[in-house]
Amino acid sequence: MLWAVFTIIAAAAQTARNAMQRELTTKLGTAGATHVRFLFGFPFAVLFLIGTMVVTKLPPPSLATPTFWPWIVLGALSQIIATALMLSVMNRRSFVAATAYIKTEPVQVAIFGLVFLHDQIGAAAAVAIIVATAGVLIMSIKPAAADAARLGSTLLGLGAGAMFALSAIGYRGAILALAYPNFVVAATFALVVSLAMQAGTLTLFLALRDPFVLRRILRLWRPSMFAGFMGALGSAFWFLAFAITAASNVRTLATIEILFAQGISIIVFQQKPSIRDICGSIFVVFGVIMLIHNAH
Template sequence: MLWAVFTIIAAAAQTARNAMQRELTAKLGTAGATHVRFLFGFPFAVLFLIATMAATRLPLPSLTTPVFWPWVALGALSQIIATALMLAAMNHRSFVAATAYIKTEPVQVAIFGLVFLNDRIGPGAAAAIIVATAGVVIMSMKPAAAGAARLGSTLLGLGAGAMFALSAIGYRGAILALGYPDFVMAATFTLVVSLGMQAIALTIFLALRDPRVLHMIFRLWRPSLLAGFMGALGSQFWFLAFAITAAANVRTLAVVEVLFAQAISKFVFKQASSLRDVVGISLIVVGVVLLLWTTH
């Protein structure tokens, strides 16, 4: 059950990072706030890799494994798109509602995992995915917005969930493709490669399209550095969990992030909770308990 511990730590770190990025979006825009997690997260990922090498005294995995690169590229590109869509959704809806839309991803992860990685899940885990997903759907069905604005925010959130699902599959596929005997080294190495690819790609994009945003990012280096650290920390534990179990299990348990988001929404952003939130949270808890019970 070590994967469950890794997932909960990752979800907590990611919730904190999402809240930080949400605040940065007003100053940096969607692309700039997206870039923060990659640019400032990469140095911390390198430190994690150095610490792993020192602790395990193992050599780095080979960079010549050809099948590794398509998988990690899929994960990296999907995550860039997913992060941008997520931040756009958070600008349209409340923090917790946007997070709820995105957390409809476990069903998509289960399907993608079966198709691309042959990751099979049992009937108990499948039931847990359905129950937990029902909880986040109920939480997202709020009457705060209407018409085209509500539809737009819904599509942004669901699109982000789909891209995060593809990203999870890409990263698990990359870790497995390395065929490395130590899962910690395989996960940490994959994290460094993916964050490096993302940091380079978005830096080039912004330099060509809007260099002013790059200057703003470095002017706001203090909050950006903290957001980058939390992003790298969360990703480190996501990757460790992906190295141990099917991505569907990880992303289903990850719906606890909605509970963390609910707390931040209430106590930080002062957004009130409703009865619908309580029902949704209850279903999420039931789904998570069922998942842990059936995979134990």
Template sequence: MLWAIFTLIAAAAQTVRNAMQRELTATLGTVGATHVRFLFGFPFAILFLAGVLIVTGQGWPSTPAMFWPWVVFGAVTQIAATATMLSVMGERSFVVAYAYIKTEPVQVAIFGLIFLGDHVTPMLAAAVVIATAGVILISLKPGAGKTTTTRSTVIGLGSGALFALSAIGYRGAILSLGHPHFVLSATYTLAVGLVMQAAMLSLYLWLRDPPVLRAIARAWRPSLFAGFMGAFASEFWFLAFAIATAASVRTLALVEVLFAQAVTHFWFKQPTTPREIGGVVLVVFGVLLLVWSY
């Protein structure tokens, strides 16, 4: 059950990182805020890799040819998924789009079965569907239907699919290494992925929108923290992907919504509605079913 501990740590760190990115979107724009997690994250990923090599005493992993298509696929789809999600955060239809984004675990289970042959047991499938239904119930506020548009539906489902494909790409890259030390495989894949993403987005902004790069440089203090939290969260996501199916990891990751509900209720003193309580019960039941299936 080590994968579950890794996932819970990653989900908590991602909650912090998402909050930082939302604030940066106002000053840096969608692409700029997306770039922050990669540009300021890859140095920390390299430090993580150096630490793992030193502590484990392992040699540099040999990289088979199949590693590169998987890691490039994971890197590109993650950039697209993050940018797509940030692009709708300020819109009235974001609540609806967010609910559709959270269909990611269902899509991960399907893609994992197709591309990696990850086995989906009946109990795991039930856990994925129940927990996802709970998150959607929590996310769809009263009156959200009034803001439902074809665009929000397409963006939400598309972003969820991209996040799902990214998880599959990175898990495929980790498994393709075939290294006996899963920590090294996960950390190496993370470092390579973040370096690629930082290079791709830096080149794009240098060619298309150089002022954004200057704005990122000026906002280096909050960007540095967001980058660290992004790399820290990703490290634990990758560790979990190395030893469990992507569907299991991304379903348990839905506890992130429970963290947000807890902060809203206990910190901001906002009441919890019966609908939200029902959604929480479904998420908890789905997660318990998931853990029990192991």
């Protein structure tokens, strides 16, 4: 059950990072706020890798593993797109609603995992995924949600969920492709490589497209540093969980992020939950309990 502990820590760290990125979006724009998590997360990931190698006394995995690269590229690029879409939705809707849209991801992860990685899903786990996702849908679909703006937010949120799903599959595939004897070193190594690719890609993009944003990112280094640290911390535990179990299990348990988002929304953004949000949260919790019980 170590994967469950890793997932809960990752979900909590990601909620904190998302909240900080939401605030940075107003100052840096979507691309700038997206870049923050990768640029400032990379140094922390390197420190994590050095720490794991010192403790385990193992060398880093080889970069000359051909099957590693397609998976890590898929994971890294999908995550960039997913983060940008997520921040765009957060600008249009409440923090909780945006998180809810994205958490339709478990069903997509289960399908992608079965097709690309042959991760098997038991009947009980499939029911847990459906129940948790139903809770997400209860929170995200409103009866009076027929206007074009809300439809656009829904499509962006579902798109973000799909990209996060592909990202999860890419990262799990990359870690497994390394075939390294120590899963902690393998997961942390994959994290460092992905963040290096993401930070480099977005730095080049912004340098060519909008260098002013890069300067603003550096001026806002203090809040950006916190967002980067929480992003690297969350990602490190996501990767550790992916190294142990199927991505669908990890992403289903990750729906508890909705509950963390509710807390942030109430305390930080002063957004009160509706009855629909509370009912949806109950479904999410029930689905998570079913998943953990089945896994145990």
